[in-house]
Amino acid sequence: MRVRRIFATAAAVAFCGLACLPTGAQTPGDEALLVVAHGARAEGWNERVIQMMDKIDWAGPKGVAFLTPRTPDQELTKVAERLDKAGARRIVIVPLLVSSFSDHYEEIRYYGRDRRDAPEHYTHEPLKTRAELLVTPAMDSDRLLGRVLADQVRSASKDPKNESVILVAHGPNDDADNDKWLACLKVQAAYLQWALGFRRVDAATIRDDAPKPIKDAAVALLRDRVKSYGADTKVLIQPVLISTGHVQAEIATLLKGLNFTMSTSGVATHPLAPEWVRQQAVTALRTRAIAQSLLK
Secondary structure (H helix, E strand, O other), X not given: OHHHHHHHHHHHHHHHHHHOOOOOOOOOOOXXXXXXXXXXXXXXXXXXXXXXXXXXXXXXXXXXXXXOOOOHHHEHHHHHXXXXXXXXXXXXXXXXXXXXXXXXXXXXXXXXXOOOOOOOOOXXXXXXXXXXXXXXXXOOOOHHHHHHHHHHHHOOOXXXXXXXXXXXXXXXXXXXXXXXXXXXXXXXXXXXXXXXXXXXXXXXXXXXXXXXXHHHHHHHHHHHXXXXXXXXXXXXXXXXXXXXXXXHHHHHHHOOOOOOEXXXXXXXXXXXXXXXXXXXXXXXXXXXXXXHHHHO
């Protein structure tokens, strides 16, 4: 219990310290940054994330890997090995995912030695590095994600007070995880309504990989909301995705026959994405340092 309180205190202190951190503040050169995204086989998805990675201000070695790599050099084990050989004392793993409540997040935690038991879906064993590994949370209810979504939905909006926005994400298979995922999306929804003045902002998941009855129910609920909100407003669909590709096309297909406008999404291409990654990594390093000092 004492250790848990120490880490909670450390996290709070680290978060407060981050608020005063200049945008371009550097980290020691022996702290490596490793961004891990889902990835896709189709051309373009991974490349957009790689371009984002190039813009991150980081003093030490850095790399990006994908759970679905397009080339061997994008595989997680190979990228981690390269960073380890570069002499990093620590490798901060930042999962570039919309939600921490997903199988893919747990997969990354397992690879990063942040959980001992293997998750249901995994493709290799935990990373074997000399460097210490730190795994950060995903985007969840982070305010920077809210600002990204605000910019994206603004591009499709013409008259907010007569528009309804539905944030639509991929979603998990597990019901409890889905509730947590939606809770974070509803925080973002509340921010968009406050910041941009829409008639209403809601959130939904399509649960694309879940068994058919679960996915069918999620899609039916989303379609019902589009129909209902369309009775008194124009409906804007704002996908909450890391990069454009199959899932955005799937959302459009699932809503076929309904009246809506969908904005182009893809968090990775937004100028705030590199800063979100940097902040996650810096917070993790500060939390660790403060926790170590409190344990002495």
